[in-house]
Amino acid sequence: MSFIQIKRKTKTENRYSQKMGRLITQVTYIQKYCLGLPVQTIHKYRKTYYGKVKSCSDCILEA
Incomplete structure (x- = not known):
């Protein structure tokens, strides 16, 4: 079992x-997980x- 995983959601x-x-x-998020907890959105x-x-940087999230 690895401690660090990369997942797409x-x-x-x-x-x-x-x-x-x-x-x-x-929208697809690529996130780094450490021991099953999300650490960083790559x-x-x-x-x-x-x-x-x-990339999502050209669009603004709607409030």
Whole structure:
């Protein structure tokens, strides 16, 4: 059993971009776990309708 693991988790979120407005998209989080507890989020990205992979830094979370 290893102490450090890397896991991917996908969930649906509301996002807002200035060009498209409100959009509901699937966001994938890559997280580092130590002894089963999440320690750090390494990267998060989303897939567009056309299959492109974009970073979540260009969209703002909707409040």
